[in-house]
Amino acid sequence: MTTVTQLGKAALALPEVEEGTHFGMVAFSVRGRGFVSVTKDGRVQLRPPQEETDAALAAHPAGEPLVRTGAPIGFRVPLADIDGKDLNALVRAAWFSRAPKRLAAAQAAAGSPGGDLPAGIGRPATQALRGAGVMTLEQVAQHSRAELLALHGVGPKAVRVLSEALEQRGLALRGDSPMDS
Known part of the structure; x- marks a missing residue:
């Protein structure tokens, strides 16, 4: 079972991430752009690219698409239903999809x-x-x-x-x- 604390460590390990709240939820953003949050009922909401979202939906039956105004924008899953390794990968993918291009490119080069x-x-x-x-x-x-x-x-x-x-x-x-x- 993954915890909010573990989620926070994964998110805050990435460059320029700030922790805050968004509509009463614990939320993490990079330069003001949200990429992961946790609902009050313990569901983690991530905003990875569509191909990562599709893979996450296939791998996690308890997950569901995150939709805004009829368009898919990410993935939602109970935090208790996702292991730390999968969560770390999704947090990283969500960060890369929301970070400014230059920051993401610098991080990708550092991670090579x-x-x-x-x-x-x-x-x-x-x-x-x-x-x-x-x-x-x-x-x-x-x-x-x-x-x-x-x-x-x-x-x-x-x-x-x-x-x-x-x-x-x-x-x-x-x-x-x-x-x-």
Whole structure:
């Protein structure tokens, strides 16, 4: 079961996202353009591109199209009926569809292969870090242990592997010293 907190972590890990409310719902926007919200009855509303919406509808029988003035604009599903991995992918797709083109292009370039993050942190942690714009160990060192653990997909093992890789380079997480690791 996915929670609103997990949804928030996924959304806020993306560039220039702001949390607010929209008609009394928890909502997330990028430069003023809403891309995901949660209704009071616990349904997550996402605005991914149409092809992502169609795939989500096929994959989640409890989901339904989100329609405004007769036109499909997204996907709605009970938050409890979607797992974290699927939700993260849909949040990211919705962000890309609503973000300004230059910001989306910069994020896509940052998320492309490259950087020096160790493979041992795992794919979810790698995706979470890239989603937050962290591509290199030097960028990892600018964050605290708590900040990294707050990213959905980054767990204690990933932080340990990152700390070890930083130590090998004479670096440490913000707030740690290289000798403490």
